[in-house]
Amino acid sequence: MSAAVEDLTDQAEMTTLDPAAAWQQHASPTDLLTAGIKQDSLGMCEAVCLQHPEALHGRDSTDQATPAHWCALLGNVGILEWLAKQGSPMTDVVVSSGMQPIHWACTRGHTEVVKLLLRLGASIDAIDIKHTTPLVIAAQYDHTLLVFYLIKARADHTILDDCRDTALHWAAYKGNVHTVGLLHYLGLAADTLDAFGSSPLHLATAQGAVGVVEYFLESTEADALLDLQDQKGRTALDVARERNHVHVQRLIERTKPRWHQRLIECFMGKAGEKVMFIFFWVNSWLTYATYYLMLAPAVGGFYQHVAYLAANAGMYFCFVTASITECGLVPTGGKQQAEYEKALTMAANGNMEEASMLPLCHTCHVVRPLRSKHCGVQKRCVSCFDHFCPYVNNTMGARNYKYFILFMAFGLVGVSMTAAACVQYLMLVGRNKWIVFQLCDYLVFTAFGLTMNGYHAHLVLHNLTTNEHINKSRYHYLKDDVGRFRNPFDAGYVNNVIDFWTRARTIEANPYHYTQLYQGRQPDARPPETPASPSLSCDEDDELIGSKNDVEAGGRAAN
Numbered sequence: 001m002s003a004a005v006e007d008l009t010d011q012a013e014m015t016t017l018d019p020a021a022a023w024q025q026h027a028s029p030t031d032l033l034t035a036g037i038k039q040d041s042l043g044m045c046e047a048v049c050l051q052h053p054e055a056l057h058g059r060d061s062t063d064q065a066t067p068a069h070w071c072a073l074l075g076n077v078g079i080l081e082w083l084a085k086q087g088s089p090m091t092d093v094v095v096s097s098g099m100q101p102i103h104w105a106c107t108r109g110h111t112e113v114v115k116l117l118l119r120l121g122a123s124i125d126a127i128d129i130k131h132t133t134p135l136v137i138a139a140q141y142d143h144t145l146l147v148f149y150l151i152k153a154r155a156d157h158t159i160l161d162d163c164r165d166t167a168l169h170w171a172a173y174k175g176n177v178h179t180v181g182l183l184h185y186l187g188l189a190a191d192t193l194d195a196f197g198s199s200p201l202h203l204a205t206a207q208g209a210v211g212v213v214e215y216f217l218e219s220t221e222a223d224a225l226l227d228l229q230d231q232k233g234r235t236a237l238d239v240a241r242e243r244n245h246v247h248v249q250r251l252i253e254r255t256k257p258r259w260h261q262r263l264i265e266c267f268m269g270k271a272g273e274k275v276m277f278i279f280f281w282v283n284s285w286l287t288y289a290t291y292y293l294m295l296a297p298a299v300g301g302f303y304q305h306v307a308y309l310a311a312n313a314g315m316y317f318c319f320v321t322a323s324i325t326e327c328g329l330v331p332t333g334g335k336q337q338a339e340y341e342k343a344l345t346m347a348a349n350g351n352m353e354e355a356s357m358l359p360l361c362h363t364c365h366v367v368r369p370l371r372s373k374h375c376g377v378q379k380r381c382v383s384c385f386d387h388f389c390p391y392v393n394n395t396m397g398a399r400n401y402k403y404f405i406l407f408m409a410f411g412l413v414g415v416s417m418t419a420a421a422c423v424q425y426l427m428l429v430g431r432n433k434w435i436v437f438q439l440c441d442y443l444v445f446t447a448f449g450l451t452m453n454g455y456h457a458h459l460v461l462h463n464l465t466t467n468e469h470i471n472k473s474r475y476h477y478l479k480d481d482v483g484r485f486r487n488p489f490d491a492g493y494v495n496n497v498i499d500f501w502t503r504a505r506t507i508e509a510n511p512y513h514y515t516q517l518y519q520g521r522q523p524d525a526r527p528p529e530t531p532a533s534p535s536l537s538c539d540e541d542d543e544l545i546g547s548k549n550d551v552e553a554g555g556r557a558a559n
Contacts (some may be wrong), residue, residue, distance in 0.1 A: 028059030030067065031033050037070045042079055049086060056088040072101035072117065075110040098129035106134045109143030113148070124155045131162045131169040139167035139183065142176035144362060148344045151186055161171050167520045172200035175209030181362030190221055197230035205236045210247040210466040215363060217255045218379055226252065276390035287418055288312075290438055298425035308417045315410035319392060321403040328398030329506070330381040330511055336366040343367055368478055370515045373467055383507045386465045398507040402500060405456055412449035418442045463489045488518055
């Protein structure tokens with residue numbers, strides 16, 4: 001057996017993670033066991049422990065961590081179970097950080113490991129040297145489903161760390177908007193202040209976490225949260241100004257606008273989204289004045305002017321309809337919220353793989369249908385989200401996208417006829433600076449219209465949305481088994497046009513129509529990268545303790 005161990009040692013030398021520390025300087029038995037865990041080799045672990053039983057109770061030479069720590073970090077459930085049967089400790093701590101294996105498991109979101117450790121006697125509320133619990137660590141690392149599992153498993157979310165921060169404080173500080181939404185939904189108070197008087201909104205503002213700030217500003221508690229002051233007397237707005245987070249500052253100011261800001265918003269919109277909308281109207285009516293006062297009396301015949309009038313009437317009808325029609329918001333509450341809670345319960349029961357395949361929105365608290373997206377303007381998930389159109393001043397989704405397409409088609413006809421009438425005028429009447437300007441203006445709009453109509457015609461014929469086309473690499477349902485682009489909804493030109501035209505009625509009858517059409521595929525498996533010890537990040541955190549100038553003083557790791 002000694003020869004077997006020597007062979008394993010030789011093999012480890014070829015794949016060493018730290019040659020100088022572990023192998024070239026005579027690795028300890030626990031280092032050999034750790035190498036077997038990192039290679040996910042139960043056979044190597046068994047061989048090492050048969051020759052050196054003391055390895056089960058030792059610590060590696062680099063991080064002073066037990067074998068159970070590395071199993072927890074890497075998610076090696078099988079080896080962890082074997083270690084437990086051999087009597088290896090499951091709750092020992094790393095002296096430098098006070099972290100147990102369950103803390104390490106939470107840094108990687110390994111729910112199955114956490115469940116096993118709890119069965120083996122680990123405490124769900126174990127604390128490290130900073131009084132940090134597994135729940136807080138899961139929130140720090142943005143493992144939303146693990147957070148839900150821990151709370152459902154009765155983790156005490158009232159336990160505060162050494163700076164009196166909750167899991168919600170940490171999730172807000174890290175900018176983890178989904179975890180923030182879930183924790184808030186599950187009852188963690190957003191107005192809790194830590195040892196420095198900072199609320200979760202203060203911390204999100206200090207980090208410039210726009211998504212989290214938006215989440216809190218959209219809540220019913222927004223006014224009260226904006227009035228909270230830390231120990232230095234600073235509100236969230238004061239912190240945004242101090243940190244020069246201009247975008248966050250504008251978000252907060254728009255929540256409580258002054259009289260002149262309200263006046264500007266009436267014409268410009270909260271984020272300037274009405275600028276192009278107003279430009280469209282002004283440019284259009286200048287054109288109509290030019291056409292009917294200068295062009296129509298001089299050039300063209302009756303039918304040309306009637307066709308022009310019909311094209312523009314169609315354009316404006318579709319424009320107004322696309323602008324005022326609700327874009328296709330995914331319903332919330334009722335069945336949708338029940339499905340959301342069912343998915344979270346699956347995660348709590350350990351069905352993490354199945355639950356993680358469901359696209360959850362922790363802001364709307366729904367299982368998001370395929371092809372939908374949470375819209376930052378509407379503040380809701382939108383079915384078949386396409387884009388936000390500044391000209392129409394509305395989000396394009398399942399219910400109004402076809403009117404947007406018709407608006408562009410009629411608009412192309414209208415601007416082309418305007419350009420043609422300008423050419424007729426210059427040829428028959430003579431040069432006029434205003435008409436030349438109008439011709440240049442509408443030649444540009446004609447080119448723009450051709451481009452937009454061509455692009456969206458391509459999308460319609462291939463049953464894609466603008467969002468899907470631009471972000472196709474991000475959506476698993478638009479990939480085949482080897483990661484290449486594949487559109488499962490493309491049913492041929494004719495069927496795609498029918499789907500486009502009837503989409504509003506289809507989605508209204510069943511918001512999950514496309515989810516039910518799609519045949520789910522498992523994500524590609526990827527080998528885990530060799531991890532570094534979480535103890536290192538803990539050491540970095542220590543350097544932040546007591547920082548006097550930072551609102552987040554008290555040991556929060558930098559992003």
